[in-house]
Amino acid sequence: MRRFILVVALLVGGGMVLHFFGPAEPEADSAQKRERVPFAADRDAAPQAKAVAFDGKRAMSYLEAICDIGPRMSGTAGMKRQQELIQKHFEDLGAKVAMQEFSARQNSQRRSVPMANMIVSFHPERQRRVILCSHYDTRPIADQEPDPRKWRETFVSANDGGSGVALLMELGHHVKDLKTNVGVDFVFFDGEEYIFDRDRDKYFFGSEHFAQTWKKSKPRVDYAAAILLDMVGGKNARFPAEGYSFARATKLVREIWGLAGELGCQAFKDQVGQRVQDDHLALLNAGIPAIDIIDFEYAHWHRLSDVPANCSPQSMEQVARVLGVWLQRTK
Ligand SMILES: [Zn+2]
Numbered sequence: 001m002r003r004f005i006l007v008v009a010l011l012v013g014g015g016m017v018l019h020f021f022g023p024a025e026p027e028a029d030s031a032q033k034r035e036r037v038p039f040a041a042d043r044d045a046a047p048q049a050k051a052v053a054f055d056g057k058r059a060m061s062y063l064e065a066i067c068d069i070g071p072r073m074s075g076t077a078g079m080k081r082q083q084e085l086i087q088k089h090f091e092d093l094g095a096k097v098a099m100q101e102f103s104a105r106q107n108s109q110r111r112s113v114p115m116a117n118m119i120v121s122f123h124p125e126r127q128r129r130v131i132l133c134s135h136y137d138t139r140p141i142a143d144q145e146p147d148p149r150k151w152r153e154t155f156v157s158a159n160d161g162g163s164g165v166a167l168l169m170e171l172g173h174h175v176k177d178l179k180t181n182v183g184v185d186f187v188f189f190d191g192e193e194y195i196f197d198r199d200r201d202k203y204f205f206g207s208e209h210f211a212q213t214w215k216k217s218k219p220r221v222d223y224a225a226a227i228l229l230d231m232v233g234g235k236n237a238r239f240p241a242e243g244y245s246f247a248r249a250t251k252l253v254r255e256i257w258g259l260a261g262e263l264g265c266q267a268f269k270d271q272v273g274q275r276v277q278d279d280h281l282a283l284l285n286a287g288i289p290a291i292d293i294i295d296f297e298y299a300h301w302h303r304l305s306d307v308p309a310n311c312s313p314q315s316m317e318q319v320a321r322v323l324g325v326w327l328q329r330t331k
Pocket of ligand 1: 001160193302
């Protein structure tokens with residue numbers, strides 16, 4: 001992902017805290033209101049939706065297995081090993097796994113490299129579907145390290161690329177038994193981090209390829225919504241609503257953040273955060289309502305310290321709890 005510090009749309013502190021749960025109210029009421037939401041005493045608890053028995057420990061073990069491979073850049077042996085791991089994992093769970101292969105050349109590079117999005121389908125026969133997605137490649141350089149001599153050291157990118165995969169690997173155990181009305185596609189995007197030169201290089205190869213392919217496909221699958229997971233595993237993660245998501249898929253943001261409030265998932269903040277360019281934009285541009293759940297304050301972003309020890313099962317558990325109920329309610 002790419003963040004624009006100058007386009008900050010933080011609405012905190014100025015009496016502009018955003019209320020996803022209803023019309024804006026005077027600031028004096030807001031603290032009280034937000035406090036009450038987690039307990040949801042005054043809400044219908046949607047009794048038909050059961051909580052997903054997400055195993056945070058097992059999700060962490062998946063995260064460690066992914067990071068044990070080492071860096072997983074597009075077109076490398078590490079990426080290939082990760083693809084094999086993901087394919088076996090989901091096939092063993094009874095899902096259908098498809099490789100969407102393509103190649104791409106980066107502006108700063110002489111040669112093109114092979115890339116592949118992975119599409120893991122549950123209930124593949126259903127025409128109406130939702131997408132849960134994450135990029136799964138890692139960045140060639142840890143370029144947020146203050147000392148540039150460190151940029152080329154081994155960088156496993158646990159939260160950024162790893163956590164979305166690990167969360168979905170664990171969620172995969174539960175999805176096929178959930179009572180859902182829609183088919184579910186987990187999509188892993190390649191080529192999101194394939195950046196060598198931040199000024200010249202192109203972002204989001206995988207999501208753009210996926211979106212273009214979907215637009216051209218006939219008959220076209222009917223995607224009701226897409227939820228992108230990016231850096232969902234950091235310790236004490238905070239998820240304000242990402243700015244583009246709120247502007248362009250407001251209804252879906254309200255659904256997800258409203259549900260988080262109902263379920264007491266306090267990592268989700270009742271605020272609009274900064275705008276982050278990420279894989280959801282290609283989906284939005286293709287006409288799919290898409291949002292990004294992202295902790296863009298993660299301190300180890302694009303640093304060598306983005307390792308499993310700086311991640312936490314609690315952050316992933318909260319995201320999975322919300323997704324599990326959302327999947328059961330979506331039509
Ligand atoms: Zn990144």
